[in-house]
Amino acid sequence: MKKFSYMDRNRVLSGIEGDEYDVIIIGGGITGTGIALDCTTRGLKTLLVEMQDFAAGTSSRSTKLIHGGLRYLKQFEVKMVADVGKERAIVYENAPHVTHPEWMLLPIYKKGTFGKYSTSIGLQVYDFLAGVKRREKRKMLSRDETLKKEPLLKKEGLLGGGYYVEYRTDDARLTIEVAKKAVEKGADLLSYTEMEEFLYTSDARLSGVYIKDMLTGNRFRVNGKKIVNASGPWVEKIIGMDRKIDGKSLLHTKGVHIVIDGAKFPLRQPIYFDTPDGRMVFAIPRSGKAYVGTTDTVFEDELQHPQVTVKDKEYLLKCIEFMFPAASVGLDDIESTWSGVRPLIHEAGKGPSEISRKDEVWISETGLITIAGGKLTGYRKMAETVTNLLCKELRNVGMQSGSSITKDLKLSGGEFNNPKKLPNFITSKAREITSLGISIEDATNIAALYGTNTDVIVNLANEVLKETGLPLSITLTLHYAIKHEMILTPVDYFMRRTGTIFFDINWVETWKLSVIDYMAQFMEWTQERKEELTEELELRILEAKA
Structure with a gap:
């Protein structure tokens, strides 16, 4: 069995020029890795290339929710809500180890975007479209019940709340498990x-x-017989490198x-609320912290x-x-930040928050297949769509391949017969x-x-x-990341394998030098390489704190 490590990386590179792949995928985010998984499980010889670390772009910088997009009902994106709602489950x-059901509270205020009746109907439609389980169907709360769930909420004008289930995730780790x-x-x-x-x-066909x-x-x-451009914010750059420049126009938006x-900021309950300027923002408690976002x-x-x-931060503080x-919080109370870029299909006359998050696929005259747009939640369905297209195109040249199996395929680390067994598993394994x-x-x-x-x-x-100077718990997860999760730099470990740069930056400061020393020794870095990667980590830490 292949190993997902820097050693296997060297093996692949050493023989790559003698191979012909059925599919070459450009981009190692959740969309690209999802396509790679669907392709290889249908028997296609598959290569994926990523210019950074896996999930280094948008796929590690989301709101970290597998959610159905309740706000898209307001834009009448009914099919998208139905599709991604079902994909959550x-x-x-x-x-289940990286995706957890979480009750979300939508407070309802006088003169707010959502009224009691419209919220109740909207959440009911949402439950229906998403095929929500009976035990997770929406509840409508009174004013007192809403404040009991979250005492920090603004009391003036509060009428009650809608209570419904979303799914919390670690976006980067989900991408890694797919990979x-x-x-x-x-x-x-x-x-x-x-x-x-x-x-x-x-x-003039791609080869x-x-x-x-x-x-x-x-x-x-x-x-490679077929090339897929799944490079997220970089899709237009890749299209521009093709001989025939045709396709959609993208609009990049930033989410902080x-x-x-x-x-x-002792937040108890995940909250989804509308702002005075008509945007929707999440406030989520996680591991002793609270994070708030996103901008658009x-x-x-x-x-x-x-x-x-500073303007981004001030907006979220407001x-x-x-x-x-x-909750009296200011700029000095912000421990860390992250910023991601969304590649959206441009729609004339619409602002960033109004543009659809649906995905689109198109093919250039040279055969380049590009996918853009879409949401983290719908990655598997997007991958299935692209792989169906690939299989159809390859059948035209005599190749045969099967149907998608990813709907029922357990990801790495998620091989449970029943997700409900996870809590007992954690307790037993921890002992x-x-x-x-x-x-x-x-x-x-x-x-x-x-x-x-x-x-x-x-x-x-x-x-x-x-x-090593490290606690055994860190040594084990670091060693595992080197041998089984393809980390090549300290930033890979701290930012995308553990998420600690975002959620425990003091922990990063405490152990960064020992982690660097361990990687340098095990991976036999030169002193120059060690200094270069130390500088890169310090820069990412400064950016998170900035």
Whole structure:
């Protein structure tokens, strides 16, 4: 079985020029990895290339919810709400360790966007479209019941609340679990590998790509029957590299989130509320913190590391002040931030918040297949749509492939017969892990985060490097990330495998040097490489704090 590690990466690169792939996918976010998984499970020889780390773009910078898009009912996007609503349950069934049902509160105010009656009907329609289970169907709360759920809410004009289920997730970890399953099923996935140039046949049809290893500078020619552009905010750049420039126009919008310690902003209950300017904002408690977002502004700057401005932060602080007037928080209380760029299909006359989040697929004259738009929640369905198209095109040249199986395919770490077994699994595994001398709190966190991969982590105890200066709980998860989750830099570990840059930045400050030392020793970095990656981590920490 292939391993999802830097060692396997070198193996793939060493033989890549002698292969011809059925499908080459450009982009390693949730859409690209989802397509890779669907393709490889249908028997297609699949390669995915990503110029950064997996999930480094939009797929690690969302609101971290698998949600059905309640606000899209207001835009009459009924089919999209129905599709992604049903997909929530599929993601939960296949990856319960990274997808958790969570009751969301929608407060209702006099002169607010949502009235009592319209909210009740809207949530009822939402439940119907999404095929919500009986036990998770919406409830309407009185004013007192609403305040009991969240005492920090603004009391003036409060009429009550709608109470309904959404699903909380870790977007980056979901992407990684999809990627790991794709590799397990036979796909080749390469991070820090940039597509530099397209290859063409004599009749101007795509036949492959030139890729560049960003770590060594080496260039490789790779042949492929079909090319998929799933590069998110970069899709227009990739289209522009094709000989025939045709397709949709994209509008990039920026979404910002801020994180505040729970001691300063003691939010009890996830809240979805409308703002005075007509936007909808989430406030979510998580791991002793609370995060608030998102903004929705047109973005025209550098895509790789979108910056959070003081204006962005002040907007979200005003949102907090508006809905939670008793919570006195200011700029100095913001511990960390993140910013993501959404690639939306441009619609004339519509502002950022009005543009549909639906996905679209189109094919250029050279055969380049591009997918853009869409939501995290609908990644699997988007992948199925693209793979259906690929299979149809490949059948025209004599290839056969089966139907999609991803609807019932458990993701890496999510191999439970019933998601309800997860809590007992976590309790049982945590007790086992404590036998290694790990605290029950850390053991519980490991079992909860890694699900059915927990035993793999525990079995690494005999091979990890000793005398690292790190607690064993960190050493194990770091070693696992190196050997089984393709981390190549400290930022990969802190930002996208653990999420601690966003939600526990003080923890990052405490252990960053020891983590760097461990990676440098195990991966045999030169001193120059170690210094370069240390500087990169410090820059990402500064950005999160900025």
